Amino acid sequence: MPESLVISKGAEETTRELLRSLLESGKVSAVLALGRTGSGGEGVAYSLFTDPTAFEEGGAACPLFPFMPANAGGLLSRLTLQGPPSEPVAAVVKPCELRALIELVKLNQCSLDNILLISSTCSGVYPLDAGVDGALEEKLPGYWEAVKQGEVDEDVRPTCRACVNFVPENADITIALLGEADLDTQCTLHVNTEKGAAFVEGLEGASSSGELESEPVQRAVGQREAFREELFAGVEVGMQGLIRTFGRCIGCHACKTVCPICYCRLCYFDSQDAERSPEFYEGELQRKGGLRVPPNTVFFQLGRMAHMSVSCVGCGMCTDVCPADIPLSTLFSKVAASAQALFEYQPGREVTEEIPLRTFEQEELVQVAT
Amino acid sequence: MSEKSAARSSGATLKAEGGVAAALVGWLKEALEKKVFDALLIPVEVPAGDSFAYLLLQDPAILDKASPLPPVMPVQGGKAISRLTMRGNGSKRVAAVVRPCEARAAIELSKLKQAHLDDVCLITLDCPGVLPLSDYIGDPAAGAARFAEAAAEGDRSPMRPTCQMCNHFSLLGSDLHVGTLGADGTILIVPGSSKGERVLEGMGMPVDAALDDWSARVEEAEQAQTERRRQAHADLRETVAGAENLLDVFSSCINCHNCQRVCPVCYCRQCYFESAALKLPPENYLARAGRKGALRFSPDTLLFHIGRASHMALSCVSCGACEDACPMDIPVGQVFSLMADRAQEALGYVAGRSLEDALPLVDYEMDELHQVEQPYVEIYCKQEVQDA
Amino acid sequence: MSEEREFEPRIIYFLCSWCGSGGSETAAAHHLQYPENVVPSRVNCTGALPAVHIVRPLIEGADGVVISGCHPGDCHYNDGNFRARRRVALVKSLLDTLGLEPERVWFRYVAHGEGQRFVDTATEFNDHIKKLGPNPLTTRSDT
């Protein structure tokens, strides 16, 4: 099935054209993609576009903008939580968003029916605070220059610079971006599924047998792996390390709110069970002379790890929204890496693969029980 | 319940040669040792030294790292008090050292039945404002120096925008207020309720110092701040009023609802805007998108902000916690303080002023607000008929 | 001018189930006509109408919202309409602060027997909104 289509237009233009034609021809009823908001395009947010003109030159949509205001996996879950749309919807998402989406499908939080998934090889996104007041626009030329060379711009989020899963899996159509030197004039679409093929039918382009795993991609994996090790090495561990790291946590639980995998409508830590009676506080006070109010910073983080780390896709939203600038994503990725290795699991790899905690082998992990 | 003391006409004095914070911590330590109260809720520097956290403590030794007036407000004290007392009063008398906006939030939460203040003695200080959280965490040492300098000079420019225009930085509602404004070697401790009076009594401190000088200073500063607030709100209104401006202001909102989560008075366990009420089948979203050509997703950004205001603006204490927690630096605290001031004015209420004022949406008058009733012009349709 | 005449507002009319709805029934009994684009929506009591439900249509597609309940002192739950009045005052204050045309919200008492008054209110509000023009929020995709 996998085939690729070389189109003699720039990547951005190709993407816009593709989406516009999908909407115009009625092949999809809407497109979920990034778009500018506000009268002067001050903000960038995901939108469900139904009007094809949004994808024309100067239109509101900016599907390849290096920014992630929300994890689109979570958004698609919200869109399809109560059932798939009756007509196809296309979504332009980043590889980590796609992984989150696959995990959410496994968690019965969304449906992939009638969803056309378009993704691209990803060179990362800028931190949220770089996107305030159009400050990001100035960085765009540098960003795309780096993409062409298969590099990552230095101002891109550390999480992204350390991400080794930047080649999307399970996308119906993949737009090759990373390391494509002639990005401005030519674009390769990799059509990975029959669904994808049906949607690109009629698109003008030369078919080719180009592989996604190009040389620059391989090189990027190595670079990012190195950076990842560097980040992991900087994580403060041990209880004292965690207390130092989370000492400044303000308990807002924003990390949980934006986490695509944390889908529970009511988190244990926001529930009545986590509210304490005066007797609890008095008991703790008696025992150790003092305690934090509200309590549960390290407990919350460990609890969240226990609940979601096997499915953590390393999208970095948690770090991005943290008002206290705690490097959550690095810590969670480090924990997730070993937890996922334990079960030889990679979140988002395959929709049919069970989440490790929902399945088991008869003979395994014998050393755990003593 | 706090019975009002006969006008705050006098206070006790405390020598503060070694600085206000040290003197106050010393005083609190003594109070703990004398068992004037059993426990203390106070901001304490965290182990990494990059922020502060509220600790409930009874061991006076822990107080060494305490700061009655830290340079940041990571957790709104009202919220901390609510978490502590939401299930009841407990058996300990707790003194909570908080900022005036935090005390106001605690008072609102008490009225909203989310806090029990019977055994809590609210101690507030004249507040110079706080630095934005992200500024401080980036470089705590520089932040602390900047804060100390600005606080000493009464300069609010490095503080958060909501603090820059705060006009309720003193007194209002607390049981004990520590007057430090313009303090020169001596600070005043002013009882605001019988609970506060009992504390001073227990400490053996005579309440005999005249407040005139300090009151005059506070009043002067309050007037200046009120003017500043009026001006800031007028300027702000220019930039937010109208559909276009408003949507520009919220254009970068990522719908994380963190403003709601850190808001002390947004106490609902399940927010309406995160509930199933707004989680709809895909056809709904697609139809809405179809009508407008596109639909921001997640949807309902503006509905969330205005709706949230409709739920909490009357209890909003303008503490600015929302703005501090916004990952997109939206001036949400300022916009909410503007909405809150005008809404509270319309309904004759000041959030956190006193435990006695009833919440405006719980209470009503028979004869009021006739301006919102649309007068009936009886001849309206008859006129139409004649015109036709 | 001609365009203005073509504008047909979308209006939601919240009616309390005792008085407001009663008014509409009386109007129907007398075969009184009111504009078709005014969509009545029944709530048990105006006091049971959350502020969010006034705001939500104004963002999602209505050009105006009008609310009718019992006259002061006539509320079937004693004080629902007084509470509603405070809530409307709050919503109007918020809308005014944000420059979102508080005049798109009307609050007028209509008793069960006042069919004419119900029809007048619907008609008058419709004309009023026509004069105001379309609600700018309803066409924005980034709300």
Add this chain to the structure above:
Amino acid sequence: MENQAFTPRIVGFLCNWCTYAAADSAGVSRFKMPPSVMVVRVMCSGRVDPLFVLTAFFSGADGVLISGCWPGQCHYQKGNLHARRRTALLKSIFDTLELEMADRFRLSWVSASEAPRFVQVVKEFTDQIEQAGPSPICDELFL
């Protein structure tokens, strides 16, 4: 001196069908064992969410024991196999973050007929925790 006075506080999540029965019969048989385990009876070791374990630790437990039926003998077919995966996950998190809780956390299979084994597990685990000393988490103020 202090060490001698230290009696570990171990929270034991015991499965209703196997280990709880074993503990019961150990008691009835008057077997001697350290009074260190505070028993929480759960219907199945598979019922134990990682949060239970964390809650115990953060509430001051010096050790946590999960104990249930041997693999293949679960009264709900597979609950203990889920418990094993969860335990492995939690241990992996503790290991990655180099948290000392890893050594204070044990999963053991004890069937209903194995009262002596239960006693042995408790003795061993208590010794182990005694060696390790009181959990340092108990005294942390900033958790």
